[in-house]
Amino acid sequence: MGGPADPDDSGERRSAPSAQQVRDEICREILRIHEESYGKGAARAHAILAEDYVVVVLDDVELMQNEKFLIEHGEEETVVQVRTQYQRAIQASFRAAIERATGRSVIGFASATNMDELPFVAEIFKLG
Numbered sequence: 001m002g003g004p005a006d007p008d009d010s011g012e013r014r015s016a017p018s019a020q021q022v023r024d025e026i027c028r029e030i031l032r033i034h035e036e037s038y039g040k041g042a043a044r045a046h047a048i049l050a051e052d053y054v055v056v057v058l059d060d061v062e063l064m065q066n067e068k069f070l071i072e073h074g075e076e077e078t079v080v081q082v083r084t085q086y087q088r089a090i091q092a093s094f095r096a097a098i099e100r101a102t103g104r105s106v107i108g109f110a111s112a113t114n115m116d117e118l119p120f121v122a123e124i125f126k127l128g
Helices: 019-038 065-072 076-089 091-102
Strands: 042-049 053-061 106-114 120-127
Touching: 019 042, 019 053, 019 091, 065 076, 076 091, 076 106, 076 120, 091 106, 091 120
Parallel strands: none
Antiparallel strands: 042 053, 053 120, 106 120
């Protein structure tokens, strides 16, 4: 009488996710957070897992109308600065997604935004 039975009490142990499954989950989650936060997404995400680092690159980032306007008027650096500050402000969401996917704590975060012809963003996570 210890409470309800585990619905997945098949006696089988789940194996740890593969590196590809971890990369796929990271890409899905970072794209989702990015789209929910900015209202726009990116064409694709790439996750690179290293021993103590995760790097996520969002390719072909969709710009908001106001960002496009600023860039057209020579204010590319303003867009980069605002995005960098915003990335820092929402980093807790990014960190949590990486921690869920990897099972490790994130002890450092950096973000870089590039507004060249095909804009991209790189998110770098240091794992503990």
